[in-house]
Amino acid sequence: MTTTLPLSRLVQHPTEVATLVAEQDIVLDRRNAEDLYLSTVERHEQESQGLRITTSALAALARVRPDLAGDALSETLPWMVWLPVDEKTACLQELLDNLRAGAETSQLRPFFLNLAAWRSTAITWSDPDLAAMLLAGHDGDGMSEEDSLVAQPAT
Known part of the structure; x- marks a missing residue:
């Protein structure tokens, strides 16, 4: 369970908020910036361990039965179809x-960037005309190779 509080509550009543965060995670709402998230180290480590175990299990499944792992991931990410x-x-x-x-490493940004890239790729494949154009390649934009060169700037 997560409770949302204004950031000012932490500033004005730090002991109260510290007591509350011992029981549940807190989102600190900020007016002109991204919200902050407070939790305990123990809960964070439990979530991290859960993620590692789940990821390792799915990776092991992918090694033995990539088709089944792919189906499982497609259930979660429907655009994979x-x-x-x-x-x-x-x-x-x-x-x-x-x-x-x-x-x-607790660094999930590369995963989310990769996830967004694959989602975009799947969306491209969903359009048969666009996918056919991309597979066919292109002849450039009609310019000769010589005309497409950009002169080196003068120093």
Whole structure:
């Protein structure tokens, strides 16, 4: 359970907030900035351990039964159905690698960046015309190679 309090409550009543955070996580609402999150180290470590265990279990499943792990991930990330089979396998591996590293280091930003990139890729694959254009390659923009070169700036 999480309780939301104004940041001023922490400033005005620090003992009360410290007592409350011992029992539950707190979101400190700030007016002109991103909210802050207060928790105990014990709860944070429990969540981190849960993430590591879950990630390791899914990675082990992916090694033995990549099809089953892919299906499990597709249940959570429905947009994965738009990916071709080989892309789905690459997506699964990259997401798991990033998630395992993030779970171990508490640095999940690379995982979320990778997740957003794969979601964009899946959305592209969902449009058959766009996917066909990308697979066909392109001839450039009609300019010759010589015309497309940019002159080196004068010093």
